[in-house]
Amino acid sequence: MIDLSLADDFPDGSPTSSSENREHLRAALRDAATDVGFFQLVGHGVTPGETAALTGAMRAFFALPEADRLSISNLNSPHFRGYTRTGDEHTAGARDWRDQLDIGTELPARPPGPGEPAYWWLQGPNQWPVKVPELRTAALAWIDRLAGVSARLLHELLAAIGADPAFYDDAFAGHPHLRLKLVRYPGSGPDGTGQGVGTHKDYGFITLLLQDTVGGLQVQRPDGTFLDVPPMAGAFVVNLGELLEVATDGYLKATSHRVVSPPGARERYSVPFFYNPRLDAHIDPLEFPHSHHAPGATDDPSNPLYAEFGRNELKGYARAHPEVTRRFHAGPPTQ
Numbered sequence: 435m436i437d438l439s440l441a442d443d444f445p446d447g448s449p450t451s452s453s454e455n456r457e458h459l460r461a462a463l464r465d466a467a468t469d470v471g472f473f474q475l476v477g478h479g480v481t482p483g484e485t486a487a488l489t490g491a492m493r494a495f496f497a498l499p500e501a502d503r504l505s506i507s508n509l510n511s512p513h514f515r516g517y518t519r520t521g522d523e524h525t526a527g528a529r530d531w532r533d534q535l536d537i538g539t540e541l542p543a544r545p546p547g548p549g550e551p552a553y554w555w556l557q558g559p560n561q562w563p564v565k566v567p568e569l570r571t572a573a574l575a576w577i578d579r580l581a582g583v584s585a586r587l588l589h590e591l592l593a594a595i596g597a598d599p600a601f602y603d604d605a606f607a608g609h610p611h612l613r614l615k616l617v618r619y620p621g622s623g624p625d626g627t628g629q630g631v632g633t634h635k636d637y638g639f640i641t642l643l644l645q646d647t648v649g650g651l652q653v654q655r656p657d658g659t660f661l662d663v664p665p666m667a668g669a670f671v672v673n674l675g676e677l678l679e680v681a682t683d684g685y686l687k688a689t690s691h692r693v694v695s696p697p698g699a700r701e702r703y704s705v706p707f708f709y710n711p712r713l714d715a716h717i718d719p720l721e722f723p724h725s726h727h728a729p730g731a732t733d734d735p736s737n738p739l740y741a742e743f744g745r746n747e748l749k750g751y752a753r754a755h756p757e758v759t760r761r762f763h764a765g766p767p768t769q
C-alpha cells in the first residue's frame with residue numbers, strides 16, 4: 435500500500451518531518467514498481483463524495499435500457515468513444531465479457547491529413563447519454579481530478595528511481611490524451627472461459643483503477659502465475675503502463691493483468707483512468723542511475739511497444755475494437 439499524502443508538505447497528524455515521509459514514500463514506490471509493478475494507492479485526496487458522484491452516474495447509465503446505451507455505440511465513432519456492448523471487445527485474441535463506456539479528453543475531431551499519422555483519429559468528441567446528464571459532469575470532473583493525482587504520483591515514481599521528476603512534463607503539456615472507461619462485468623459469459631477482460635498491458639504511463647467490492651482483477655507475476663488484487667475501500671489500484679516500460683528500457687515493466695468474470699449473474703463495476711501524454715508525444719529514454727543496466731523492454735511480436743504514444747494507443751484500440759477499425763479505419767494506413 436502506498437500513501438501519497440506522505441509527499442505532502444504537512445501531512446495530517448504526521449509525527450515525522452516531511453522529508454522523512456517523502457523518503458519513506460519513495461522507497462516504498464521503488465519496491466512496489468520494481469517488484470510486481472502494481473500497488474494500492476491511498477492518501478490521494480479524492481473524497482468518497484467525488485467517488486459516489488461518478489459511480490452513481492455510472493450505475494444509472496448501465497441501468498438504462500439497452501437501446502439507450504446502444505444509441506451512443508462506439509460503432510458510430512471513428513474516435514473509439516462511446517458504448518461497447520458485451521462481447522464486442524476483444525483482448526488477447528478472445529472475446530471479453532463486459533460492457534463499457536469509453537470517454538476521453540474532449541477536443542474537436544482532427545482527422546489526419548495526407549501523410550499524417552492515423553492516431554489523430556483518437557482525438558474527438560465523446561458520446562453522452564441524454565438520459566443521464568450528470569454523467570458528463572461527473573466523468574469530466576473525474577478526469578481532471580485523477581490527472582492531478584496521477585501527475586503527483588508519476589513525479590514521485592520518477593524521483594523514486596533517481597530520475598528528474600519533471601522529465602516527462604513536456605510530454606503532457608498542452609492536451610494530454612486522458613482516457614476513462616466505465617466498465618460493467620455482467621457475470622460469467624456463455625463460453626465458460628471466465629474472460630472478463632483478457633490479459634493485457636495498459637498503453638500509457640500509469641492507470642488508476644477504482645474497483646467495487648466484488649474482486650476478480652489479477653496481475654501476472656514474472657513466473658506467469660496470477661495474483662488476486664483484493665478490493666480495498668478508498669484505494670486506487672495502480673498499474674504501470676507500456677510507456678513506462680519503454681521509457682526505462684524495461685527497468686520498470688508494464689503490469690500484465692486480467693479480470694476473471696464474477697460467478698453466475700453477479701455484476702462487477704470498475705473505472706480505470708489512463709494517465710496518458712499527448713498523442714504526438716515521443717517518449718525519450720529516461721535518464722536515471724540504473725539506465726545502463728536495464729534489461730530492455732519486452733520484445734513480443736504480437737504486442738510491439740511504441741515510443742510514440744499515439745501509435746501505441748491506436749495499436750491497442752484497433753485490436754480491442756475490430757468492428758470500429760473495420761468500419762472507419764480499414765483504408766490504406768496513413769502512418
Ligand SMILES: O=C(O)CCC(=O)C(=O)O
Nearest residue numbers: 615617645651693704706
Ligand atoms: O476492470 C478492471 O479491474 C480492469 C480493467 C482493465 O484492466 C482495463 O480496462 O484496462
Ligand SMILES: [Fe+2]
Nearest residue numbers: 634635636691
Ligand atoms: Fe487494463
